[in-house]
Structure formats: structure tokens, C-alpha cells
Amino acid sequence: MNTPDLERFLAKLYVDPAARARFLAAPYDEASRAGLTGEQCRALEKIDRIGLEMAARSFAKKRSLKILERGGRR
């Protein structure tokens, strides 16, 4: 049931704290608003919330390190 839309939605959750907060407040509604299927919305209601915040922090740190590296190369 995975689709590009689902990957795009997950990517947004990982990088956008406001989108993540909206989703965690109303997972089904936010996923539905993004156009995901009912099956996908129900699956996302069971998301690993602890892991989501930890992964998002880890991804943010990686992105900032890459920006620093690019700055160092200039």
C-alpha cells in the first residue's frame, strides 16, 4: 500500500516540526488531508511516536552537519 504520496507525507513529518505537531494531534485527519488512503491513514494512527521524535531530531542533526560541511568546502 506504499505510494509516493505516503513517502512524501513521511518525509514532511521527518523534516517539518509544525507538520509533525499537527499530525500527532490528529493523525488520521492530517494523513487524510494529505490525500492518503484510508488504509494508510489507519496505519499511521499507530505510528511509533517516540521513534518519530527521535528520528526527526537525528535527521535534523544530519542536515545541519551537511550544511556545515558544505560551508567548510566553500
Added chain:
Amino acid sequence: MAANVMQDRVGLGWRPELAAGILSNLDRIDFIEAIADDYYDARGVAALKMLAVQRPLALHGISLGLASTVRPDRKRLEKMARLVERVRPECWSEHLAFVRAGSIEIGHLAAPPRTASTIDATAANLDEARRIVGTSPLVENIATLIDAPASDRDEPAWLSGTLAASDAGLLLDLHNLYANSINFGLNPYDFLARLPLARIQQVHISGGRWIDDGDPQHRRLLDDHLHDPPDPVYDLLTKLARLAPQPLTVILERDGSYPPMEHILHQLDRARGALAQGRSARLTA
């Protein structure tokens, strides 16, 4: 230590910070893995070619995002193809992850939903990678802090399904396997036993640290490559060497907090010892 008659190899990830130590200890390093993305702009490729003459070498990609329902970026694959053509490595590898979606760059390796759809799409992407680069990549299992959302199967089932649907060999990261097992309630030995062991060609070992969200009960093991491989990773390597019928190439990954080179070489020797112990048990079983 028992003699290792399987022609296993033990090597190290090439990092600029380790260059002097690696070059002055090549007699103790059987294999080198270089990050492909560091050479896409052509800088340093001549030196990499020289290195590939001195030791068997793998090019390791980190940004193709092949485990996705979106087709990989052709320009990125063509960069890999050009690099492979110039360096002529023994093999190349990439992660089973998605790293971007649309215009959003996640910044690192994200676990795709573990479904039949991602298995089929990943197999198609691996086939496209093979056609453009010329050879199939080895594919690596990733570490994830979040249990892959919207999944309908566990990780061993998804990995096995992906390998069954493609002709790619497996680069098995034992610390990733260990961390995901600990974080999501799997037995790492069961995880290992459920994989198609004959498809494993290379093995990564590395270390990490515990993190939490302020609540110690929510702690998870982060794969950060800043620490030595923990004892369970060496134990898993011994188990793998006992079970796998083919020679293995083990690569130690270290991405910072670099210890003295002698300490790193000791980790390589420890990996050799773990392999030899497993091979010995295999022979006497």
C-alpha cells in the same frame, strides 16, 4: 587463534582523518570502502584509483534512495556509473533506504514502509541501477530510530523479500541489525537466522550509543559510528561466520571521535578473531 581457511577479509572505511594511518598499515587492512558521494565532483578520484590498485576497494553510496516507490534520480545513478567506470572497484553498494520525497531532502537514511509495494519498487530500482551502473549494488540494511511506519511485516521478512525479488547481494550491517532488534523487540540471532545467509557478501560493523527523549524508559540505541562495535556485534559476527557458507568481507565503519590507529587495528584483529572462531565452530560442527 584458529586458522581462517575461508579467505575472509577484514577492512576499514576510508576517511580523510584516517588516511595516514590506513596508508601506513595497509599490510593489516585487507579491504577498503570509500564513500562514493565524496567523489562525485571528481576531486580525489585519481588518489582513489591509486588506492584501488593497492587494496580491493568498494564504493559505498549514501544518497541514491533505492528503497522507494519513486524511481531513483537518473543523474545520481549516472554519477555513480562514471565513478565506477573510473575507479574500477571490486563492487559498489547502497542502502535500502529512501532519502528524499519530492523536493524534501530528509538528510539521512529513512526506513521505507515494509510492504509488498516497497519490495517490488525497490527491486525495480535495483534493476535500473544495475542497467545504468553496469553491475548490481550490494544492498545494506539500515538502522532506524522509528519503527518503519505503515509496515505490514517485520524487517527480516522485508529484507528477505527484497533480496528474493532482486539479484543484489547483501551488505549486512550487524550493528544496524543489533540496534533495530534491541529497539523494536526482535531477537538479533533470530533476525540473522531468517536472512538468506548465502546472499551476504560484505558485513559492516560499527558502534553507537543509547539515547532517550528525557524518559530513560524510552531509550533507544543510536547507530552513530562514533564508538567501537559492542561485544554483541562481535558475537553476531562469530555466529554469522559459523552459519554462512561463503567467504565474507568485514568492514569497520568509523565516522568520528577517531581513536589512535592502533586501537582501530585492534578492532580489525578482533573481527578476524570473531570470524576465525565462527569458522572453527563450523568446521567442527
